[in-house]
Amino acid sequence: MKTKFKFIAIIILMGFSYSCFEDGDDNITAGTSIKDFVWKAMNVVYLYKSNINDLSNDRFASNAEYQNYLDSNETPEALFEALIYDRENVDRFSFITSNYFELEQQLSGVTLNNGxxxxxxxxxxxxxxxxxxxxxxxxxxxxxxxxxxxxxxxxxxxxxxxxxxxxxxxxxxxxxxxxxxxxxxxxxxxxxxxxxxxxxxxxxxxKEGYEENPIFHTAVIDVNSEKVGYLMYNSFVNEFDSELNVVFGDFKSQNISHLILDLRYNSGGSVQTATALGSMVTGQFQNQVFTTLKYNETLETNNFDYNFTNTLSNDEIINSLNLDKVYILTSNRSASASEMMVNSLKSYIEVVQIGGQTVGKSQASQIIYDSANLGRENANPGHTYALLPLIAITVNKNDETVPPSGIIPTINLLERPSNYGIIGDTEEPLLKAALEDIQGSNRLAFPSEIEMSPNDLNVLNPLETLMYIE
The missing domain is CATH 2.30.42.10 (PDZ domain)
Structure with a gap:
């Protein structure tokens, strides 16, 4: 997948500062300087700061008490883990690394792939x-x-x-x-x-150097004298926005009546691209809020609305379908911006979700370095620790978030090893279910399929579910 180096610029630098701690910095021992960075960074940026008592601004009455607290955590990793909110159910994604060079390489797309x-x-x-x-x-x-x-x-x-x-x-x-x-x-x-x-x-x-095009398959299918557009889209990558717009131009020129958006393997990406795609699906909600990005109480002035738009970032006019209903295919690999797509569109139009329950991750992350503004420049040369915590969450126009357990589909139909089918073929089970519902064959009453367990063999790692902001 084409990711470039933009993943480390997930949010606009927000004037982060450690100024409120400067009076005590000289009292922090060398052995706890990394832990000092971990606590202060999390105190500023962590999305769930208000849920962690030890991150309260008034948690420590003195520098000595703060030093004792740092010392009570054996390693930076132990301290970081102690500051995570509900690791099992809510924040399954924040993590710490002792080598940010390796992390940067992973996020820049400098990886090998066999396809x-x-x-x-x-x-x-x-x-x-x-x-x-x-x-x-x-x-x-x-x-x-x-x-x-x-x-x-x-x-x-x-x-x-x-x-x-x-x-x-x-x-x-x-x-x-x-x-x-x-x-x-x-x-x-x-x-x-x-x-x-x-x-x-x-x-x-x-494995070799490989650039993935997120537009995996498109088709226009004739159903009962109506045309149905189908798109398997596997990552929200802004370099392919113009190509995505061409696909919707074709859908528009063929006058499709229905759209099936296949996000079953899409684990996230650009908020801006997701907003553009939402605008392609609709078009009748120009300048209304598609999604809002919300930070913690310390950074709430950075909250930002992403509005439906009629142009891409390069000023290209968006091809909009003006639909009032869309079918979205999902699985336990649908995460981040994919879930945001479901959550944001459902507050405006009917969304029929077919497939599996989604991951339950609609938060944005940011690499946090040990520097004055938490950015890469002038990072502390004494170590290579960095954090990748959750720092913001997306909500729809009704202020609704994606549940941590994921979004439950309208039609629960999971892929079975015995019959995966061919992507884009009308007999492929998930696509077939959508087509049958379009034809009015009451697929909504179809019994749920049971996925083979345990599901955690296919759990996404945090780097696969990043949501980022240009």
């Missing part, structure tokens, strides 16, 4: 054995050159049987071979009796 994306599941009847399913193959990549295809199943990497302890490390190799397997559902809807058998084909994948 394949996978979902992983526990083998039925086991508690530790794992198998993978190919969910996407990107064009012009190592995976596409090797003729890997969506829906293929594998149970070994480099001839090593996958389990819960090894599959992540095996995927980290720059080159590896997948041993394809056979998935047998025993001709039943029950998952517990499904079986995985070894196959006889091996596919080798090699």
């Amino acid at each position: 394949a994306e996978f979902n992983f599941y526990i083998v039925p009847g086991s508690t530790t054995s794992v198998f993978g399913v190919v969910r996407l193959v990107h064009p012009n990549s190592s995976a596409s050159a090797a003729n890997l295809s969506r829906g293929q199943v594998f149970n070994k990497i480099n001839d090593i049987t996958l389990n819960t302890s090894n599959f992540s490390s095996l995927l980290a190799n720059n080159s590896y071979s997948l041993s394809l397997a056979i998935y047998d559902d025993n001709d039943t809807e029950t998952l517990s009796d499904d079986q995985i058998f070894d196959g006889d084909e091996t596919i080798t994948l090699v």
Whole structure:
């Protein structure tokens, strides 16, 4: 994915200052200087500051008490973790690093990619054995050159049987071979009796420099004399805004009556691009609030409204469809700006959400350095610690947030390993469900599918769910 270096400029520098602590800085011992940075930074920027008593401005009566508090936390990491609000349910995403150079490299897109994306599941009847399913193959990549295809199943990497302890490390190799397997559902809807058998084909994948186009697939489908636009969009990346606008220009020229926006694998990105996409879907709400970015009480003067617009950032006129209803496909990989899209649009038009429950993350993050204004310039040369805390949250026009548990779909229909289908094909299960609802076949009453557990094999890491602001 094309991310460049903009991820470290998620918010406009807001004149951060440590001035209120300057009188006591000389009393901070050298051994706790990093912990001093952690506490003061979190005291200024952390979104959930008001929920953490130890971050209150009047928490310490003296410098000695503050020093004792820092000393009571063995490491900077321990202190940071102690300042996180409800790690299990609310803030699952803030983290600290001891090497911001590595973090910057990850966020700048300086990574290798073989063009394949996978979902992983526990083998039925086991508690530790794992198998993978190919969910996407990107064009012009190592995976596409090797003729890997969506829906293929594998149970070994480099001839090593996958389990819960090894599959992540095996995927980290720059080159590896997948041993394809056979998935047998025993001709039943029950998952517990499904079986995985070894196959006889091996596919080798090699990671290389690769730029992903987030516009993965588009189509116009004829349904009952009406035209339905379909778009699988996998990341909100502003470099592709003009190309996205061309897609909507085509939808508009073909006079589509319905739109299916597939965000099932979209884990976030640019707030500005999300606002532009919302404006393409609608068009009748010019200059009204699409979403509001809210900071903590210390920084609330930086709260900002993103309004529906008729132009892109380059002044290109937006192709708007003026729809009053949209279908959005989601999964447990839909996060951040994708969830913001659902939450913001539903306060204006009807949103029919089909698929799985989303991640539950609509907050923005920012790399925080040990410097006078918490920016990269003049960062303390004595260490390379940095923070990536949640600093703001998006709300819709009704001041509603995305629940930490995620957004529950209108139609709960999860991808099954036995039938992933082909993206864009009218028989692909999630797209088919949307088309059936458009045709009025009462898909809303369709029974929920049960996802294979545990779901946490496919949990997104914090870097995959970043929401950023140009």
